[in-house]
Amino acid sequence: MKKLLIAAFATVLMSGAALADTTLKLVEVITSPERTETLKSIVSKFEAANPGTKVEIISLPWGEAFQKFATMVSAGEIPDVMEMPDTWLSLYANNGLLESLEPYLAKWEHTSGLTDRALELGRDVNNTAYMLPYGFYLRAMFYNKKLFQEAGVAEPPKTMDEFVAASEKVSKLPGKYGYCLRGGPGGLNGWIMFGATMAGSNKFFNDDGTSTMNSEGWIKGLTWVVDLYKKGLAPKDSVNWGFNEIVAGFYTGTCAMLDQDPDALIAIAERMKPEDYGVTTMPKGPSGKTFPTIGYAGWSMMAASQNKDLSWKLIETLEGPEGNVEWNKRT
Known part of the structure; x- marks a missing residue:
């Protein structure tokens, strides 16, 4: 009997150890091999x-990420932590699927070190931090x-007219x-940037609530982009190009200019010498x-997570000074 009791006690201890193990699920959606390896390092x-x-x-390819993640959620396969793009935030926050990070931020030692802009954008929905930005994507011209x-172009174009002239020479x-x-x-981002630049305003709506998109300036800006293509100043296939294609078009030397976010540097810096390319501000319009x-x-933390405190610890690791610096240096 004593031996049986000892054996039973040992079994309970072993099963208890197994139950103590916890698996958190993390979904990344702006995926690339380099990003995934950096994420694994921090994790x-x-x-x-x-x-x-x-x-x-769980790494979802960006081109299909929105549909694949929506399918996961509808099937009840909800992760604990997910990479949240700005354009998805309203959808998932307003449907009650995201956990407020406010209680955690109130106690976090590094909250005071966050920029006002990071907190403002993280609280974009109902003035509540349903996500914590890890960085910003600001467009510039490579x-x-x-x-x-x-091609005989002396310097990077400063205006949209100079941009066209440089494109024609190349x-x-x-x-x-x-x-x-x-x-x-x-x-869409490129079209909106050039439309606003030609219009001299990033105002999307008139005071009466009607759209500005059919105003003279916006029409000129959108037509300007169409004309670039029609004149053969962009590759014929580029009408179908997404992120990977335009970045590849740049580092292979197919086209001389690329407007992109800092994460384009992951691929460009690996394939081009630093002295062979530069980055400048977007060209200015008539204004x-x-x-x-x-x-x-x-x-973001999903509201359905059964391990919220651990999930916050994971976000802390990703967003804290050490993890965030490692992430942004690479991505």
Whole structure:
């Protein structure tokens, strides 16, 4: 009997240890091999600091991420933590699927070190922090110095007229084009930037609530983009290009200019020498103004998580000074 009791006690101890192990699910949606490896590196530090806790990273390809994640949620396959793009935040927060991070931020030692802009954008829905941005995506113009020199372009264009002139010179080179047009998925940002720049205003609505998109300035800006393509200043296939295609078009030397966020540097810096390309501000319109977009993404906790405190610890690791610096240096 004594032996049986000892055996039973040992079994209980073993099953208790198994029950103590916890797996958090984390979904990344702005996925690339480099990002995933960086994420794994930061997550490994979290796992080391929290014995018995494992993180399962689910990587969704960006081009299909919205549909795939929506399918996961509708099927009840809800993660604990997810990478939240700015354009998804309202949908998931307003449907009650995201946990407020306010109680955690109120106690976090690093909250006071966050910029006002990070907190403002994280609280974009109902003035509640349903996500914490890990960084901002501010548009700028990449340009190929070697192609400029070959085409006789002395310096990067400062205005939209100079942009067209530079594109025309580069496009005279065999197999080369001035601009990597994003005509496919995610291309709206470029159209909006150039429309606003030509209009001299980023105001989307008139005082009476009607759209400004059919005003003279906006029409000129949108037509300007169409004309770039029609004149052959962008590759013919670029009408279908998304993020990966335009970045590849730039680093392969197919086109001399690319408007993109900092994360384009992941691929560009690996394939181009630093002295062969530069980054400058977006070209200005007739008003002397330019309107680059600012986007952001961050980490959110799902309201359905059964391990909220651990999930916050994971977000802490990702968003704290050490993790955030490692992430942004790479991405």
